[in-house]
Amino acid sequence: MNTSIVGRQFELTESIKSYCDSAFEALSKYNLDIISAKAIISADERNGKKGFDVEFAINLAKKDTIVIRQKDKDLYAAIDLALDRASKVLRRHHDKLVTHKNSDELKESRIIVDEVSIEGADEIVPTELELYKPMEVEEALTKLKDSGAQFYVFNDMDAKMRVLYKRNDGKFGLY
CATH class of the missing domain: 3.30.505.50 (Sigma 54 modulation/S30EA ribosomal protein, C-terminal domain)
Known part of the structure; x- marks a missing residue:
């Protein structure tokens, strides 16, 4: 997975970069083909209030790009919230792939399971x-x-x- 972290109107430190890298590594647990992940972090000051905008752009193979924007006063909190939203989207996509597989593959696996007999197990006879x-x-x-x-x-x-x-x-x- 290619990762890039960009800071706009904001200077990135090594700790912020490593925090974003660990956030992207947490997304790899869903076993999806993530081609690239990009984080754009920008400082935002409106009406005298300081805040941060975090934008995650995640490119999946055979799927559109997932873009998540999150704003918060604290930079690490904004990254965590964006990570939570990204993991929710990827988990849903993963669940769709796992539960809605081709019915032919499921039928084949059921046939294979039906052919296996276990010695000493109770036999169920349909009537x-x-x-x-x-x-x-x-x-x-x-x-x-x-x-x-x-x-x-x-x-x-x-x-x-x-x-x-x-x-x-x-x-x-x-x-």
Whole structure:
């Protein structure tokens, strides 16, 4: 990453340059292709009040340039605020790249994971629910009692999906 630090109406010291360099190094944790980063620091005096303007221009590969401007009375505080805003933008961009990858790549990785079998692990066997046949509540109650399960999902005669479950007091509930 190419970095440049420019001072306008302001003389840069070595400590300010090293502080900006460390700020730019903190942005490299997002593993984005940062081509160059430029910091323009200028002194600003308006209405008798002194302040500093910090502008970060970050060039990313295959992305537009990100420009962040920050003003503050304290130079180091302005750099920190600009760094926070830049890291927020880069984190969002990184999250988009990570979570919105090509769906083909995700499908391929899922297929590979599905083919791997671990010895000694519990096996999950998919079963089809018999939801397509409507049944009476009494019929579902007998199936629940016979199965020994905690709940039973079924479609009633009005084509509504219902859940019959065992309560703690020994009675049955119906959703």
